[in-house]
Amino acid sequence: MRQLNFRRTGSGLASLASPARLLRAVARLPSAVALPRGEGFGVLGVIYAAVFTVVALLASIPVVALVLGSLRDSAPGLPGHWTWANWANLASPGVVETLLTTLEVAGLTTAFAMVIGTALALIIHRTDFRWSAAMTAMLGLSFYFPSFILAMAWIVIGSPGGLINDVLRDGMGIESVSVDIYGVTGIVFVMVLHQVPFAYLTMRGPIMGMDPSYEEAARTAGASPLTMLRRVTLPMLSYALASSALLSLVMALEQFGIPVLIGVPGRVTVLATQIYLLCRFPPTAYGLAAAIGLTLAAITAAAILLQRRLARGGRAVVTTGKAGRITPIPLGAWRWPANLFCGVYIAMGLVLPSLILLYTSLIKFFTANPFDAAFTWRNYVYVWNSEATQQAILNTMLVSGGGALIGVLLGAACSYFTVRLQPTGYRVLDMLVMLPFGVPGVVLGLGLLWAYAYLPVPLYGTLTLIVLAYVTRFLPYATETAGARFVQLDRSLEEAAWTAGASRQSGVWRIVLPLSLPSLQSGYFLLFMAFFREISATILIFTASTSVLSVSIWAFFEQANWGLASALSILAMILMLAVMSLLLWAMPGARQR
Amino acid sequence: MMGITVRGLVKTYGATTVIDTISFDVADGEFVTLLGPSGCGKTTTLRCIAGLDTPNGGLIAINGRVVSDAREGVFVAPHKRDLGMVFQSYAIWPHLTVAQNVAFPLTVKGERNTGSAVGWALDIVGMTHLAERRPSELSGGQQQRVALARAIAARPQVLLFDEPLSNLDARLRDRTRLEISRIQRELKVPALYVTHDQTEALSMSDRVIVMEAGRVVQQGTPRELYHRPVNRFVADFIGSANFLEVRRAERQWHLADGTPIQVDPLSDAGGTEPRVALLRPEAIRLDAGSVVEQNSTLNRLTGSVLGAMYLGPHIEYVVAAGGAHIRAFSRLELPPGSPVTLTFAADDCRLVDDTAASPKRNPASDYPRQSPILENIP
Structure with a gap:
């Protein structure tokens, strides 16, 4: 079996830095598709070489450019010098604090989103909840609700001059209590709302695909529905939970729209927004931004590698592929709390933001009282x-x-x-x-x-x-x-x-x-x-x-x-x-x- | 030379040798079966002949044309080998109708008028009335027939079968077996059939090739294999068998408890070391009581019934006799402990090489899977 040189280096990235080597390797790709000494696979071979080249360029150009950029002391395209200063500046208090804030925001977001998303998936697909189809559709819609629009809607609702404070002050005359969304709490709150559908969708598959016989075995062994959930269902889902949480974490780490809209006015900076600020507002520091970008990419890449490993190990454990009819767990007295839980999420994640945007778009000047508003x-x-x-x-x-x-x-x-x-x-x-x-x-x-x-x-x-x-x-x-x-x-x-x-x-x-x-x-x-x-x-x-x-x-x-x-x-x-x-x-x- | 020729075929996956230098021929019009336990390399052999796997060594020729020669670097792609192949999973394409499936081997070669060939092929398998159906509307047996019709539609030079009956129920399997034999005889093309089912191998084949651990153990007609297996593995794999440990003392073979026994002289090469004798249960007559009558050409053992299994046509008894546990068939109803006499001819008791099946290996043919990170996103 012939092998490309760079397969042995273990890392494609490392070898991509050597253009001559890459060219030589790509030149040999068409023959790689053919079965040894085969005939008639030429067209696919050429396609393979083309796809390989395109993907290699797509993936490597930005990364290589970031590496080189992080070693420059000037903005892109301007004359400058090579320097290590950008990497040294990663240790500056500002960057370290931003990194800590990023981890705090992403960690909190993931934890809350996973709990809420998994709870929703369990309620919708494991119990005798009555609105399963409607909830599934609504969660699907909120999955596609753009993050920055969600953030805008919640700013309208929760900023110092926003809806809630307006109601509190003008509507009820309360001055002592006020709400300010511009802070870590606000960012986490909106990010959780945004990521719950993702957590739900990634947990839905494993929950629905679970072989019902494991649960039936628990029931016949004398476990009550709750005991079964606690001692069989959730432990069996642990791989899926971990893998889904890691993907959630990656999304939270790279989330830009929410932290930029809520965080910048509130002076809360995460790595993604810091990169943006460093490039857009003077004094710009494109090199430092590149170094921060590579750091952030390294963190998310590590999470993804871990997730892929988990997903590979976990597949064998839970999903047997034969999803059968699962006896729904009766909600009983929990029916109304469950309905409320689902309703509140849909209200805050989808319905309320949409209505607020519609309202704001139709009035001349912002006021919380629709009867005072001048519609236009x-x-x-x-x-x-x-x-x-x-x-x-x-x-x-x-x-x-x-x-x-x-x-x-x-x-x-x-x-x-x-x-x-x-x-x-x-x-x-x-x-x-x-x-x-x-x-x-x-x-x-x-x-x-x-x-x-x-x-x-x-x-x-x-x-x-x-x-x-x-x-x-x-x-x-x-x-x-x-x-x-x-x-x-x-x-x-x-x-x-x-x-x-x-x-x-x-x-x-x-x-x-x-x-x-x-x-x-x-x-x-x-x-x-x-x-x-x-x-x-x-x-x-x-x-x-x-x-x-x-x-x-x-x-x-x-x-x-x-x-x-x-x-x-x-x-x-x-x-x-x-x-x-x-x-x-x-x-x-x-x-x- | 017409037919299939395989010489010194070798196939390895990494360190695992799946096919270890095997050679055989399938003559023109001949029906040959590769028989063996799972993991013996029979399917890989078939896939090498089809061109779906690439051999690491050896030569394969189809009707005199070399399609694969590892040393000369010859490898003809599967679509240029003029094959008809029936897959274990049938591989009926779900997006095409029955007629479109059957017409595929013709349309792919650019033929426009496929009507008569498709009609002929569907007629042979008796599926004409379902030509416009979708595969999802067919039963397993019907899908199997479509696969068969598709394999023969373009009148290929060679027919290949990869365990085509293993997904059918027993009754349907019997019927389809006859049908495949009939069709192959009608087409008069060489056919290679892979199975682990001895009944299929014995009933359909002109010749059977028994494989074990990537090697050919024995090839011959079904009768030769049944009556003159070369070793214990073949005897055990084809039909049911008793294996009696025998040792020679003074020109006479004796069972474990010392009872003298006559064996087929043709199987006796004259060695003095302990051997194993094959005795088929159906070659034994089982009588109640201890019959004393003597006969020089027949072996007689007395013993007692240990256990019985009711099988319908007969009862299978396990009898303690001659220091061994011997299985024998009878229609008599006997309680455990009954004294019985076992009678069998010397010719039915053959010395065989004591080579049992070697431990199973699993060839590393598992398809790699990608981890679908985003499998649940709508």
Whole structure:
């Protein structure tokens, strides 16, 4: 078996730093796909080489640029010197304090979100709870509720000049008690609301996929439903819990929209927002930002590696694949507390924020009392007629619609090679795809900023760069959806095509693709939605002509123009719902997940 | 030369040798079965012939054309080998109708008019009336027939079967066995059939190749294998068997308790070391009581019933006799402890090599799985 040189180094990243070696390796890739001395696999070989090269470039360019950037004492593109100062500055009190705040916020968020999300999953899928279908749909919707819009809504509600204080002061005359969302508590509160659907969705699978016989065995051995839950169900879910908590932690660590909106006015800085502040407000320190970005990426990457290890070990323990009818646990006296729990979450995570935004978008000046308010359409009229907004909507649709297509095709190709053909070097490809998953969006944006200031490619200030950033960031979504399907597809289905006279290409085209279409559709849906609401990867690389909806909304809000920000948010969410329904209608496969 | 030729085939996965230098032929029109326990390398052999696995050594030729030669670096891709293959899982493509499945081997070669060939193939397996159905609407047996029709639709040069009956229930298995034999004889192409089921191997094959731990242990007609197994492994794997430990004293073989016994002289090479004698339960006559009548060509042992299992057509008795536990069939109803006489011909008691099945190995063929991090995101 021939091996690529860099497989032996153990780390693809290390070898990617040597361009000559990489080129030599890539040149040999087409022959890696062919069975030894085989014939007729040339086209796939070329595709493999192309996919490998593209993914290697996507993943390595920002990371390499960050490493180099962290060693510069100037802004990207400006003359400067090599220096270790940025790395030394990581030990400065400011950075250390930010790191501690980040860990505190992420840790608290994960803990609360996991408890609430798991509780919701257990209530919805394990008990005789009556509103399961409605709750599942609502939680699905809140999963797609953009984080920065949620943060905006809660700022309107909970800031010193916001709804609650207005009601307390003007409505009830209470001066002694006031609420201030601008703080660690506020950030954690909104982040928990934002991450509960993710915790729920990751725990739902293991909970529903659990072999019911384990629980039935506990019941027949004399355990009450609660004892069973405590001594059998939850311990058996421990792997899934740990793995889901680690992913939650990664998301909390890289969360940008919520801490930037709530944290900056409240002077609470986390690593992701510090990177942004260092790049946007003078005195800028792009090199230090790069060093911080790499540190943050290292932390999230460690969490992801640990999670992958857990997920591999845990799969065998819980899921046997034969999900049967599970006897629901009767809620009994707990029915009303359970209903209340679910209702309160949906109210705070979805309904209240939407209503507040709608209200804010329709009034001239902010007041908590709707009877005092002067209602107006002017925010909508302004937003609708603004050329910048129209451009942003067009850009968003182009980036999401086209970018998701590129992403899902590239992801499916990667998965076909890593899961099915497994040619020489496929492990490196697998690792390269996963690499950016640990890189927070704002760090990825910074990497691209550094890279395209030096690379002789005129990408800076183009939509292409934004698409590149999104595809890089969310490629794992596509590879995992497609890969999960490829793993399920029995190998003999493809082998039967070969023995019936189909070449590999024709087997892919006529058998594998049609059979994986539902997964590709659901991958497209997932990517479209992710691209549509992404802000962290865009915030450092957008320009006036490449602004997207998320950035426009955020810009309005930053100018303290709540009305316009709310109106555009409402428009964006209506657009999102419309596209969502259209995609689900046109692509039945996307509904499966 | 027509048919399949395999010479010195070797297949390894890492340090594990799954096929260890095996050679055999399948003549034109011949039905040959690879028989052996799971993990013996029979499926891997078939997959090497199909081109789904790449051999590490040896040569494979189909109808005189070398399709795989490790030393010369020849490897013909599966789709250029002109095969028809039936998979254990059937591998009926769920997104195509029955007719589209069967037409695939033709359309993939660019043929437009597939109607008559598809009609012919579906007719042979008796599935014409279900041509427009989806695979999900078919029973296991019907899917199996579609797989068969698809394998023969393009009139391939070779038919390959990978345990095609193992997912069917017993009654359906019997019927389909006959059908596969009939179709293969009609098409007159060489067929290689892989199974771990001795009944399938014995009833369908012109010739059976018994494999164990990646090697060929014995090949021959079903009758040869049943009556003249080369060793204890083959005897045990095909049919049921008693193995009696015998030792020679003064030109005469004796059982463990010293009872003299006559064995098939053709199996007796004349050594003096202790041996094992094969005695099939169905070759034994079991009589109640102790019959004293003597006959020089028959062996007679007296003993008593230890236990009995009612099997329907007959009762299987375990009898303590000659210092051994011997299984024998009878239709007599006897309580445990009854005295019985076992009678069997010397020709039915053959000395065999005492090679038992070696411990099972699991070839590292498990498909790697990816960890779907995001498997639950809607």
